Amino acid sequence: MASTRSRNLAALTLATALLATLAPATASAAVIAGPYSTQRTDAPPVKVRGEVDQPRSFSMDRLRALPQHTVRVRYQTSHGAEKHTFTGPLLADVLALAKPRIDTEAKNAQLRLFVTATGSDGYRATVAWAELDAGFSGKKVLLAVAQDGKKLDKEGPRLVVPGDVKGGRYVSGVVRLYVGNADAVDPA
Template identity: 50%
Template sequence: MKPGEVRVAGQVDKPYTVTLADLRALPQTSVSVEFTSAKGPQKHTYKGVLLHEVLKNAQPRFDASKKNGQLRGVAVATGGGDYRAVFAWAEIDPGFAKSQVILAVSEDDVPFEDTSGPRLVAPQDTKGGRYVSELNQLWGGVVDPVVDGGQH
């Protein structure tokens, strides 16, 4: 993978790679956020693409025979330094939640550098721990193998 590329993969039918340029060409969502970080209180406006849309394009494999099978889904974002954050599918699916988790292409109208990639932004969080910088991988899948004892 080249710097700035994000691999969208996992238990999906159509894995693909996306760049900041790709994301800038898609419909944008703007979110104003306030959160606490190691640097203290933060207040920013981010613009980007809904995480749900990016993952939906990879066509996650949810079990349609299960009631609300997508609610067994998770999204894992990996960034620089192997930093990871996990989201339940219901947190990012507008059919279930009002949150607008995005892959941000800019902060306070300053575009991110192409080599650093997008930043995952979780506006509903009061702490910035799930704000993933230098995003390089999104993994979508279901928890069934773990919960049902396939892995420990």
């Protein structure tokens, strides 16, 4: 039994040394993380759920395949004023693919909808549907895939709400978008 362990240890040492000569970065990551690691190098997909007819998931590549918009924003944070340029699809375009449930019989029914974005750290913020709707406010609310020219592939997409004085609704690493209806929360 000791002989088998010695051979296994020798094989593992040899494999590690071989990997180190072929791809040092990969080898060190494999040794540190182990063969069954769940470490991610890419952001998880964004899941769209709630009051939609076609729940969807969007990878960063899929978000990049949608029409891209660029906005320049300024907002206050606890660290002071920030100024950035974000690029990505309009949140309204992303949500349209999931087909939100809007009661066409009710007057301005879309105004009862809201969208809650949840980040990978559990942080959440909500946007009223009227902010997205071109017939009402029509803000260019983005699900940004790039910030200041840098791809957000590791961090994940970021909710960007132009016009906000504070950056509280700029949710980083968005993993879920929930479309809700105020009638379900506060029925008449």
